[in-house]
Amino acid sequence: VRTNGRGMAEVRFTLSDAVTGFRATAEGVGAGWVGHGEAFFESTLPFYADARIPVALSAGDQLLLPVTLESKRDGSMEVDLDVSASGLMDVGEVPDAVALASGERRTVHVPVLALPGDGEASLSITARSSEAGDALALSVPVQPRGFPQSWAASGTLEGKVAHEVV
DSSP states (O other): OOOOTTSOOOOOOOOOSOOSEEEEEEEEEETTEEEEEEEEEEOOOSEEEEEOOOSOEETTOEEEEEEEEEEOSSSOEEEEEEEEEEESEEEOOOOSEEEEOTTOEEEEEEEEEEOSSSEEEEEEEEEEOSSOEEEEEEEEEEEOSSOOOOOOOOSOOOSOOOOOOO
């Protein structure tokens, strides 16, 4: 990269789609001088939704699912939130709309119930405004309540024997 008379240059490049931090490093030699510079910058979305779900649920578990919405846009926005479930999960009342100011992060709690059964439950979360949107697909195993139990008895049978299994 060639620099101007003051040793300055402008470099443009495209970032990947990853929402993460990046480090740019520049080194140069010229006119008897050696130079080195680094800059750290972040790639962010102007709006995003995130949710944290446990690694597993037991049938009958009631959960207040935290759904976090964050706006890094200029100006306020009204976000329509939709949470739906399939499989072994039922979703309670979801707020109609969430107002976010510029730079605001807000968490809303959505009631979720793990239904009886043994298998996988899926959640679909969509957050939309007129300016931006984001969507999440989450899954969690649902297991029957309690622990498997077994019972055994041994010995010699003499006379009447009764065992009550509860």
